[in-house]
Amino acid sequence: xxxxxxxxxxxxxxxxxxxxxxxxxxxxxxxxxxxxxxxxxxxxxxxxxxxxxxxxxxxxxxxxxxxxxxxxxxxxxxxxxxxxxxxxxxxxxxxxxxxxxxxxxxxxxxxxxxxxxxxxxxxxxxxxxxxxxxxxxxxxxxxx
Numbered sequence: 001x002x003x004x005x006x007x008x009x010x011x012x013x014x015x016x017x018x019x020x021x022x023x024x025x026x027x028x029x030x031x032x033x034x035x036x037x038x039x040x041x042x043x044x045x046x047x048x049x050x051x052x053x054x055x056x057x058x059x060x061x062x063x064x065x066x067x068x069x070x071x072x073x074x075x076x077x078x079x080x081x082x083x084x085x086x087x088x089x090x091x092x093x094x095x096x097x098x099x100x101x102x103x104x105x106x107x108x109x110x111x112x113x114x115x116x117x118x119x120x121x122x123x124x125x126x127x128x129x130x131x132x133x134x135x136x137x138x139x140x141x142x143x144x
Contacts, residue, residue: 004141006140043060054107057110071086072088131143
């Protein structure tokens with residue numbers, strides 16, 4: 001069953017308030033070590049059609065007591081030496097408006113010092129549904 005999110009475009013673009021929590025391997029680790037589950041963390045997210053994968057701000061994974069599941073090489077057009085940088089990847093659950101639950105997303109953690117956002121929702125999520133950006137109305141629709 002698909003769920004629809006309709007929202008206004010904000011100052012940073014297609015903005016959403018989402019809640020992040022550990023998922024998959026991170027949850028299994030918490031359970032096996034009998035550690036308490038952290039409270040979901042509210043994040044300011046922006047849908048980014050240019051991002052291949054979902055990104056979370058550096059420090060969010062630690063605040064959710066999560067351990068990395070992988071290390072990813074990621075290249076940027078601005079890289080001067082042409083070599084990709086390595087970033088930790090985490091298994092997270094995202095809950096979007098209208099209770100749209102994405103139970104297991106692999107998100108890379110990066111510093112996002114120039115942005116007032118905590119999460120970029122990338123094409124890894126968008127390929128699961130339909131995203132419509134309506135410029136004249138300053139609105140967007142995400143159907144997952």
